[in-house]
Amino acid sequence: MPQLGCYIKPACLNPWTSPAASFLPPARRHRSGATAARGFFAGRMLSLDQINADQPLILKELDWAEQEPLPSLSPPCPSWRQDVSLDCKFSPEDTQAHAWTTYYYDLLQCTLQQEGLPETVDRTKEPRTGFSSGDVTICILGSPTSYLSVLLEGSSQCPGNMLLCLSPSWLAKVPSEQHPGESSLLVSKAVSFELGGRTCLDEFSPPRRVTYFMGSFGPCKEHGQSAGELARDLDCPTGGSGELARLLEDKLLTRQLLDQRAQVGVPPTLAFTFKRLRPLRDVTTERSVRMVELSGKEGQENLIQEEIEAFLQGSVMEPYSQVVVKPSGWRWSGAHAVTFHAKVEQAAVLQAVLALLETLEEEESALLEAFIPTARLTQPESPNSTSPSSTSPRPDLAIRICTVVCRSWGDQPLLSQVVCGVGRADKPLQHQAMVPQSLESGLRQQGMTDEAQLAAIRAQVKHKAEAAMTAFLEMEAGLSVEQRGGRRAQTDVIGVDFLLTSSEQVLQLMALEMNSQLCLETCVLFESMGQAVGVPAGESSRPLVETMLRRTQCHLMEGKHVLVIGAGGVSKKFVWEAARAYGLKIHLVESDPNHFASQLVQTFIHYDTTEHKRDEEHAQRLVGLVRERGLHLDGCLSYWDDCMVLTALVCEQLGLRCSPVAAMRVAKQKSRTHQHLLRRRKEAPLGWASEALYAVPCCHLESHADVERAARHLSFPGVMKLEYGAGAVGVKLVEDVQQCHLHFEKISRDLREDTDHPGIGLGWGNAMLLMEYVSGTEHDVDIVIYDGRMLAAFVSDNGPTRVPHFTETAASMPTCLAPDREAQLVRAAYQCCLGCGLTNGVFNVELKLTASGPKLIEINPRMGGFYLRDWIQEIYGVDIMLTSVMVACGVPPLLPAHAQPRTHLVGVMCVVSQHLKALKSTASVETLQALHERGIIRLNLLEDELVAREYEEPYCNVACASPSRREACLKVLGVCQVLGIDSPHYPVTHFLSHFK
Numbered sequence: 001m002p003q004l005g006c007y008i009k010p011a012c013l014n015p016w017t018s019p020a021a022s023f024l025p026p027a028r029r030h031r032s033g034a035t036a037a038r039g040f041f042a043g044r045m046l047s048l049d050q051i052n053a054d055q056p057l058i059l060k061e062l063d064w065a066e067q068e069p070l071p072s073l074s075p076p077c078p079s080w081r082q083d084v085s086l087d088c089k090f091s092p093e094d095t096q097a098h099a100w101t102t103y104y105y106d107l108l109q110c111t112l113q114q115e116g117l118p119e120t121v122d123r124t125k126e127p128r129t130g131f132s133s134g135d136v137t138i139c140i141l142g143s144p145t146s147y148l149s150v151l152l153e154g155s156s157q158c159p160g161n162m163l164l165c166l167s168p169s170w171l172a173k174v175p176s177e178q179h180p181g182e183s184s185l186l187v188s189k190a191v192s193f194e195l196g197g198r199t200c201l202d203e204f205s206p207p208r209r210v211t212y213f214m215g216s217f218g219p220c221k222e223h224g225q226s227a228g229e230l231a232r233d234l235d236c237p238t239g240g241s242g243e244l245a246r247l248l249e250d251k252l253l254t255r256q257l258l259d260q261r262a263q264v265g266v267p268p269t270l271a272f273t274f275k276r277l278r279p280l281r282d283v284t285t286e287r288s289v290r291m292v293e294l295s296g297k298e299g300q301e302n303l304i305q306e307e308i309e310a311f312l313q314g315s316v317m318e319p320y321s322q323v324v325v326k327p328s329g330w331r332w333s334g335a336h337a338v339t340f341h342a343k344v345e346q347a348a349v350l351q352a353v354l355a356l357l358e359t360l361e362e363e364e365s366a367l368l369e370a371f372i373p374t375a376r377l378t379q380p381e382s383p384n385s386t387s388p389s390s391t392s393p394r395p396d397l398a399i400r401i402c403t404v405v406c407r408s409w410g411d412q413p414l415l416s417q418v419v420c421g422v423g424r425a426d427k428p429l430q431h432q433a434m435v436p437q438s439l440e441s442g443l444r445q446q447g448m449t450d451e452a453q454l455a456a457i458r459a460q461v462k463h464k465a466e467a468a469m470t471a472f473l474e475m476e477a478g479l480s481v482e483q484r485g486g487r488r489a490q491t492d493v494i495g496v497d498f499l500l501t502s503s504e505q506v507l508q509l510m511a512l513e514m515n516s517q518l519c520l521e522t523c524v525l526f527e528s529m530g531q532a533v534g535v536p537a538g539e540s541s542r543p544l545v546e547t548m549l550r551r552t553q554c555h556l557m558e559g560k561h562v563l564v565i566g567a568g569g570v571s572k573k574f575v576w577e578a579a580r581a582y583g584l585k586i587h588l589v590e591s592d593p594n595h596f597a598s599q600l601v602q603t604f605i606h607y608d609t610t611e612h613k614r615d616e617e618h619a620q621r622l623v624g625l626v627r628e629r630g631l632h633l634d635g636c637l638s639y640w641d642d643c644m645v646l647t648a649l650v651c652e653q654l655g656l657r658c659s660p661v662a663a664m665r666v667a668k669q670k671s672r673t674h675q676h677l678l679r680r681r682k683e684a685p686l687g688w689a690s691e692a693l694y695a696v697p698c699c700h701l702e703s704h705a706d707v708e709r710a711a712r713h714l715s716f717p718g719v720m721k722l723e724y725g726a727g728a729v730g731v732k733l734v735e736d737v738q739q740c741h742l743h744f745e746k747i748s749r750d751l752r753e754d755t756d757h758p759g760i761g762l763g764w765g766n767a768m769l770l771m772e773y774v775s776g777t778e779h780d781v782d783i784v785i786y787d788g789r790m791l792a793a794f795v796s797d798n799g800p801t802r803v804p805h806f807t808e809t810a811a812s813m814p815t816c817l818a819p820d821r822e823a824q825l826v827r828a829a830y831q832c833c834l835g836c837g838l839t840n841g842v843f844n845v846e847l848k849l850t851a852s853g854p855k856l857i858e859i860n861p862r863m864g865g866f867y868l869r870d871w872i873q874e875i876y877g878v879d880i881m882l883t884s885v886m887v888a889c890g891v892p893p894l895l896p897a898h899a900q901p902r903t904h905l906v907g908v909m910c911v912v913s914q915h916l917k918a919l920k921s922t923a924s925v926e927t928l929q930a931l932h933e934r935g936i937i938r939l940n941l942l943e944d945e946l947v948a949r950e951y952e953e954p955y956c957n958v959a960c961a962s963p964s965r966r967e968a969c970l971k972v973l974g975v976c977q978v979l980g981i982d983s984p985h986y987p988v989t990h991f992l993s994h995f996k
Helices: 026-042 056-066 095-114 148-157 227-231 242-248 251-261 301-313 346-359 439-445 451-477 518-531 542-557 570-582 612-628 641-654 661-668 670-683 704-713 737-750 819-836 868-876 880-888 912-919 925-933 965-979
Strands: 138-141 162-165 171-175 183-193 199-209 212-215 269-274 289-294 322-328 339-342 365-370 397-407 413-424 493-503 506-515 561-565 585-590 603-606 635-637 698-701 718-722 732-734 768-772 777-786 789-798 810-813 841-850 853-860 904-910 938-941 956-962
Touching: 138 148, 138 183, 138 542, 148 162, 148 183, 148 518, 148 542, 212 227, 212 542, 227 242, 242 251, 242 451, 251 269, 251 289, 251 322, 251 365, 251 451, 251 506, 269 301, 289 301, 301 346, 322 346, 339 346, 346 365, 397 439, 397 451, 397 518, 397 542, 413 439, 413 451, 413 518, 413 542, 439 451, 451 493, 451 506, 493 518, 542 880, 561 641, 570 880, 570 938, 612 641, 635 641, 635 880, 641 661, 661 670, 661 819, 670 698, 670 768, 670 819, 670 853, 698 704, 704 737, 704 768, 718 737, 732 737, 737 768, 777 819, 777 868, 777 880, 789 819, 789 868, 810 868, 810 965, 819 841, 819 853, 841 880, 868 880, 868 904, 868 938, 904 912, 904 938, 904 965, 925 938, 925 965, 956 965
Parallel strands: 138 162, 138 212, 269 289, 561 585, 561 635, 585 603
Antiparallel strands: 162 183, 171 183, 183 199, 269 365, 322 339, 322 365, 397 413, 397 493, 493 506, 698 768, 718 732, 718 768, 777 789, 777 841, 789 810, 810 904, 841 853, 904 956, 938 956
């Protein structure tokens, strides 16, 4: 039966605990590993006489190792330049440290060469200047082979800002200017990763301030300062720390987490430890892991013997015939002194445990665990099985499954890569000794061909790997700042190893261990092998790099002073909560002196801006108020339709980043938007589609005479709406000129000024427009533009509106459109924004997709309202609220170029006119919030009062999430039926019909 075990593994050659030697050319690899093994046994680990004599393979390797010379740190015939400047003038290295720096530089060049990438260009003769504290600087300290995938993915997502340091001397800690007691990390030299995998050796004068730091956080006793020591108490985010690495590499702790919190199966384990100060001391439930705390090393033999006998004879060990004795603790990471024993040999087991305990320090443990056999799958028959030559026996094989899990947005774990290794069961399989392959390939080789079963195993791997990281992150969240190694320290990536075993003919996954780097390195090697045949790389590291960028950008925005003009209603409440969470200093200008947001911001400025025809005057007065208060602003923006032009005027006078005032005026007036785009028909570059293609004929209306004139020039049916309106208030489908007159008269009478219906734009007047009706499906495109460049776009679908008033009913994201049709919408939104002069900001563009292509409805020159910010963050991990602040502050957002959706959301609007009874009973706010907290629905509350109005806006949006759109539709339909939202007068099935 195939079995998977462990063996004594040499210590890492990497001074930052990275197994770089496994990536060396074959001629050098064995010498490096052997010398490392000699160093391992010469240190504080087990001596040769403490290892069982029945381990002939291990002893043979050790004898050979003693005869090997020290490894050379440079190849005999390198094909790259050797005269590069690796010294750092700010922190000179000694001879040994310089030798290691040279070794890592050679290793980088060898790796780049094998990947088909060009040699690193030495640019140190011309130090790079001009970097400020606001620039993204992601720095990794460690072996280039350990982080190659991360570095190359970073070169794509943030070219020139992903830096590799080959020596700790290239970095320096200085006292933080803004956070007493913490330090800033400066990098004076690094290898910069540029687009296409190009690399450059750079010096920075003055040194660049690091905005995110990651590295090999393990111990570094021989070669000076480690990444763990550099990461402690930094003022920038770090992807780990020495303290967190110590926990992650503690096999007893992680096995307890897997067993008791993640509910993931682990080998039955008996642990002996003393003076343990680790977390989880409060856990009393014992499932598969029993921990025995010893009072000391002396006089414990009887207790240990009793515990071992009870463990070996207990029911949990009945299925197993062998056991493993191994150490647990940070010192032992990468150097497992492991022995194997038959379960019946209790005396030998006892002696092995006692010998191991003698070598342990405080908080370390000796583990006695079951040796788990791998599942025996049906072996595929050879095509020549009838041939006499095919009768040679096949060895039993073991499969080790290796996973990488990244911390994604919202602190959610995300499985990014799965590979496996296959080897002989009688030769223990370790990361450095296996050739990685896909999980499906490994299982198929063992005879598993059923696609459903393969998919089920992959799904189980995903579930258990993510559960493992969830357990670790929950434990980490309960640690103090000191225990984490700093206020900004958190674990952003882990590896989890599994064994496929079976119980009563049922395949099961057994978690072996969690680690900080080994799985990532194995997956990097797998992706590197795949590039040779055109398999895209970066899967294992893409979510990690996205997390790096997300955290570094939050760090850059912390403490920024932002002027926000107009607070909006309850639907904008998230702005103030998010601003506080991000550490933004918000100075709010608002007309309502009693607005709830006045208590949630840094500074509240009461100023009446409701009469927007006087915006030039308002802007001058606001600028005066800002200067009187001595506010030093980094940016100014608004999330409220009415205040967009005023915001542009203020930005213009204060010299802050914003789209031009003229562009805001064009976008604010709906008919002017279309007429402006139509006039640009002749301005399109040769061979380039004009944005006029997307505009719709329309006319401005201020009188009945305007209605008559518009009716003569436009085709019916048409749509009438307020020029400056919001929320579809006052919108109506009209069939002829008589209906136009009637609707114009009604709006002119009912909606005259802002107090008649606050928040819909009446501060700009109640002029209307008539535009030709366009048939097709309706969509929103939320687009991010910085200096005229589109950085990201997010497309959502709307369900059929409630004609004749076009109020929104349902929505879905991501879009269900084909990629080419989605691309048409994105391009149309981008061209329309640029055509109007909108060059900086986050904009919401409403379009219809017709048979002949997209047609513009309107441009909202601010981020999307209702549920859109919440949905985009949940699905894509991008907060367009923070993104809009970054643009306003002149910080270029670094957003995922091709963000993959994490889930599908489908939601239904509730309106008071149709749902008042339900909203007071079965769908009350309390009920909806309870369902939201339980994860059954996703609730976005848009109003705070149940008031029925003739011109109504949605009260709330109720949505459901699912991996598939169809399932999300079924969920939300079921919820609406149970809560009483669905009815013959409000047919949810019809409103969801566009999303099938």
